[in-house]
Amino acid sequence: MRMDKERYRRAVSGIRWTEKQRAAMRKKLKEPAKKAADDFFDDFDEKPLTKEEQRRMEEEMAKQEKRIRRLSKSGRAVAAALLILVGGGVTAGIIHAKKLKKQEANAAMGVFGLHLTDQKDSPSRLSFSQSEQGYYIGYNNYEYSMSDFSVQTDMGEEIQFEALCQNQQRALPTFYDPETGESAVLCARPNCTHDGSTYCTATTRVYGAAAGGDIYFTYADGYLYRVTGKHNLKTMDDGSVTYDDTETHAVLLRYEPDGSGITELYDFGTGGGGSMPVVHRGYLWFSVQLKTYGDIIKNKITGSESRFCTGGYEIWGYELKTGKLTKVYTAMEAPTANLVATAPEYLNGIGDYLYFDTADGDMITPTGTNRINLLTGELSKAPDISLEYGFNEHYGLHYNRVLQGGDNVGCWQLVNLDTGETKDIPNSELSTGYIGTPFLSGDYIYWFQHGENSEDNIIRMYDLNLNKLLGVNVSESGLPTIRLKDAKIIPDIGICKVQDGKLFVSYDLTATKPEYGMWWTVENSVYSCNVSDLLDGKLEWTKVFESMDSGEAQKQFEKAYEIAEKALKDKR
Amino acid sequence: MLSKENIALYAFEKFGDTALQAAFCCIGNRADAEDVAQEVFFALHREPRDFNDDEHLKAWLLRCVINRCKNLHKSIWRRMRVNMEDVPTAELTVNDSSEKEVLNLITSLPKPYAEVVYLHDYEGYAIREIAEMLERSENTVSSQLRRGHLKLRMELSEEG
Numbered sequence: 001m002r003m004d005k006e007r008y009r010r011a012v013s014g015i016r017w018t019e020k021q022r023a024a025m026r027k028k029l030k031e032p033a034k035k036a037a038d039d040f041f042d043d044f045d046e047k048p049l050t051k052e053e054q055r056r057m058e059e060e061m062a063k064q065e066k067r068i069r070r071l072s073k074s075g076r077a078v079a080a081a082l083l084i085l086v087g088g089g090v091t092a093g094i095i096h097a098k099k100l101k102k103q104e105a106n107a108a109m110g111v112f113g114l115h116l117t118d119q120k121d122s123p124s125r126l127s128f129s130q131s132e133q134g135y136y137i138g139y140n141n142y143e144y145s146m147s148d149f150s151v152q153t154d155m156g157e158e159i160q161f162e163a164l165c166q167n168q169q170r171a172l173p174t175f176y177d178p179e180t181g182e183s184a185v186l187c188a189r190p191n192c193t194h195d196g197s198t199y200c201t202a203t204t205r206v207y208g209a210a211a212g213g214d215i216y217f218t219y220a221d222g223y224l225y226r227v228t229g230k231h232n233l234k235t236m237d238d239g240s241v242t243y244d245d246t247e248t249h250a251v252l253l254r255y256e257p258d259g260s261g262i263t264e265l266y267d268f269g270t271g272g273g274g275s276m277p278v279v280h281r282g283y284l285w286f287s288v289q290l291k292t293y294g295d296i297i298k299n300k301i302t303g304s305e306s307r308f309c310t311g312g313y314e315i316w317g318y319e320l321k322t323g324k325l326t327k328v329y330t331a332m333e334a335p336t337a338n339l340v341a342t343a344p345e346y347l348n349g350i351g352d353y354l355y356f357d358t359a360d361g362d363m364i365t366p367t368g369t370n371r372i373n374l375l376t377g378e379l380s381k382a383p384d385i386s387l388e389y390g391f392n393e394h395y396g397l398h399y400n401r402v403l404q405g406g407d408n409v410g411c412w413q414l415v416n417l418d419t420g421e422t423k424d425i426p427n428s429e430l431s432t433g434y435i436g437t438p439f440l441s442g443d444y445i446y447w448f449q450h451g452e453n454s455e456d457n458i459i460r461m462y463d464l465n466l467n468k469l470l471g472v473n474v475s476e477s478g479l480p481t482i483r484l485k486d487a488k489i490i491p492d493i494g495i496c497k498v499q500d501g502k503l504f505v506s507y508d509l510t511a512t513k514p515e516y517g518m519w520w521t522v523e524n525s526v527y528s529c530n531v532s533d534l535l536d537g538k539l540e541w542t543k544v545f546e547s548m549d550s551g552e553a554q555k556q557f558e559k560a561y562e563i564a565e566k567a568l569k570d571k572r
Numbered sequence: 573m574l575s576k577e578n579i580a581l582y583a584f585e586k587f588g589d590t591a592l593q594a595a596f597c598c599i600g601n602r603a604d605a606e607d608v609a610q611e612v613f614f615a616l617h618r619e620p621r622d623f624n625d626d627e628h629l630k631a632w633l634l635r636c637v638i639n640r641c642k643n644l645h646k647s648i649w650r651r652m653r654v655n656m657e658d659v660p661t662a663e664l665t666v667n668d669s670s671e672k673e674v675l676n677l678i679t680s681l682p683k684p685y686a687e688v689v690y691l692h693d694y695e696g697y698a699i700r701e702i703a704e705m706l707e708r709s710e711n712t713v714s715s716q717l718r719r720g721h722l723k724l725r726m727e728l729s730e731e732g
Contacts, residue, residue, distance in 0.1 A: 005693045008724075011674040012694050015593045015602070025588065025610065029581040033618040148722065165719075492709055510711050517722065519715040 114326060114374055115319060116352075117282030128497040128504060128526075129219040131257060134177040136186070136224065137526060137545055138215040139506075141194075143167045144556060151516050151564055153571055161567035163560035166520045166553065170194075171215045173202055173259070176526075176545045183545055186217075186224075186259030201259055205243075206231055207251070208273060216276035217255070220284055221320045224255040227274035227286045230267070246293040250274055252286070252318065252325075265318070266325055271311065280349025281374065283317040287347060287356070290314060315347065315356065315372070328354065328372050329379065349374075414445070414466065423466050441498035444469070444531070448493040448505075457491055461534060470534060478539040479507055479527060484558065487511040487518075502528045504544060511557050516564040520557040523550050580617035583629055588613070590695075591633050597690035598641035600679035612636045634695070635705055638687055677724055685720030692717055 017025065129136040147165030150158050172194055176183040185194050187202035194200045208215075208228030217224045230251045231243035250271030254263045268274075274288035291311040315329035348355040353371040372379050414423045438447040447460040459477055461470035474491045475481070481489055494506040509523035524547035533540055547553075591612055595605035612633060623629040681689065687706060691697045699717065703710045 007674055008678070008689070008693050011678065012593050012597060012690070014675075015596045015605070016589045017592060017606075021606070022588070025584055025613065026581065029578065029584055029613060029617055033580075033614075150722075490711055492711060512711075514714075517718050519711060519718065 114317065115282065115321075116374055129217055129224070130499055131219045131222075133257070134175055134179075135544065136173060136175055136217050136219055137183075138171055138173050138217065139524060139526075139545070139547055141170050141172050141547060141549055142521065142553065143170060149517050149560070149564060151568060153568065157571070159567055159571050161563055163563045164556050165560070166556070170203060173215050173217055174545070175257070175259075178544065183548075185548075186255070188258065188260030201262065204262075205233060207253060207262070218277040218279060218284065219257070220277075220279045222257065224257060224259075225277045225284055225318075226253045226255065227251070227277055227288060228253065229271065229273040230264070245272070245291075246270070248272065250288040250290060252277075252288075252316075265323070268314070268316075275347055277318075278347050278349055279320075280354070282321060283319055285315065285317050285347050285349055285354055287313050287315045315354070317374075328374075328377070329356075414440070414464065442531075444498075446498075446503065457493075459493065470537070472537075472539065478541055482509060482523065482554070484511050484522070484554065485561065487513050487557070487561065489522075498531065501531050503531050503534065504528045511554070513561060513564070516561065518557065518560060518564075520553055520560075522553045522557055523547075524553075525550065578617075579620045579623070579629075580613050583616055583633060584613050586626065587630050587633050590630065591637050593694070594634050594637045594690055595641060597678055597681075597694070598638055598683060598687050600686070608637055608640045611640060631705065634691070638706065641683070641687075681720055681723060684716050685723060688713055688716045689720040689724070 128138075143166075144164045145167045146162055147167075148160055148162055149165075150160050152158050173186040174183050175186055185192075185202050187194055187200055189199055189201055192200045192202075194202050207226070207230055215226075217226050219225075228251065229248040232247040233243050236242055248270065250268040250273055252265045252268070254265050255261065268288045269290055270292050271288055271290040275286050277284045277286040279285075289311070290313070294310075313329075313331045314327055317326045317328055318324075319326070352373055352375050354374055355369060355371045357369050370379060370381055415421070438445050443464055445462040445464075445466075447462070449458045449460065457474035459470065459472050459474060460468065462468055474493065479491065479493075481491065483489070488511070490510045490512060492508040492510065494508075497504045505527055507523070507525050507527050508521050510519060511522045512519045525543060526545040527541040528544050529539060529541050588609070591609040592605055595608040596602060599605050599608060615636065616633075623632065678686065678689075688702055691702045691705065692699070697705070699710050699713050702708075702717075703713045706713065708716075
């Protein structure tokens, strides 16, 4: 059997709502909208709770209450109200009672008592942390496996051949010493291949499986910090190792700078990990996502099974000098089947404030940017910012500015958090190529536009009045390129961080031979350039880091190319 | 400007099946797909918004569906997926066994490939549009599309 677009389309088009489901949906959508909690657990047949369902709900709430008490270390009662919402069916929810008022009350009681210092850091969403000795960089190393390729002869005949294929990525945290130019994976085990086994401490599965994902370390005062999930590993019958989300805990970890000596500083309870910690005013700030799982519930309309899940996000401060932990924000949300929200995932410390975004319970609908005054504990909305497409689109927050928008919104805006004034980046700048993610740092916006054609690869730089300061094609930027036999090389630039007057960028080169179906990242490196030089139009780059497998990737690409050529030649 | 009194109902009538199909292709089983799709329409019902036109509405719905599928992928519920064999055939409205076979292959595609293949092969979006929608580079999308196609082809040839 051969798959083609038509067969695919025919199969997918058979997926439709049944008439019964359609009628139920229409009915629900004609009714006034309810809260998120009501939606999921509402029973379409509007039957009352059974005794068993009622018992389960009560058990869940008792568990939740216990958890909240346990987390309230200082003994203060957390004013989380547990409500059973019985609105025509199996409806249950936990609603955090009057978050804002509670925060205000906490501030009045002086519960914050933070000892803020002058320590500042320019936070970044990407893993790139600097110590006195060098840089800590998280990067993705590729793995390879045999795969089938196909190529057409001049006569249109398709021939198959087998070659190594660049496959999944594995995140590795590394240290780079700029003086010696050497880099090493942050692993404490000798002779480790960092293959994601339990032996490796760099890709440890116990503390957040790093394979295929990002890994975020933050360096502060001689240690590396990380917030992640601690898994309870289980060996399955087939020998594979897995874990159960319901038993995963959110933890704050401290590593020695060589990746050894992992200390679990605090276990926040059942949860899914947290944000990348940022350093600000003598504290490490981070959010943790907490979850408590209950019994399985069956959706009576769809027949799908889900599980009662409660929880939310909390923001904590870890005082680097004393190790004291302080919770500064709690966002307990109504339960949904599979996630808990809101989402203060990206934190930014600016002056006396800690900024963070929140989203609705659906994790998509943004509810704005908030800030906590670290001196008073006052929680307030940042000036009215409407994020049309969700917090995923919220790319930059620095000093008193936020950069928001998205390619699909059609524009980008720079918002002054103090005044609410907005400025649009002209649409004319959006008209060509793929618009990479703009990055706001300090007084400048950096923006890399890239595409398949060389004229689409442009480095741009703006000031906060959105005046263009720089617009140069990557091929003329001084960044190196390579030549491979008959392969097209596509550059891709991403922002890492602006620190100490230097712009750090990730720089990838993809080698492609589309007619053989080959797309390989053959260069995966980090470069830096002085911001002042960029402003003067001097593009002088220093290589900071190169992926361990860059040379190997080139070799393997060339090998696969040779195999393809041979297959074609043999056919002819 | 598309501004309806009940935009969620309008969206469901117009793109109800589209949302379900997208969710199915991304999440891999019917039950979760229904949950994801219904949540998106309820979210729009709670927070109605205006759209430029039907295309804008459709793109928004697809984006929401894909985002929710991503969240679901991270969760425990992925391990409770309902196998295709467990779903009554009537609900799938699949007419022949080869289509069911194709559906099984589609649902076994790794998530990033599944999203891209669906948007490209079924919805007809260009690579550039998909890159914007999923916030990936065009290179990545092209690569994922190619590998998704390769995987589908490989699996089918193994079975066929």
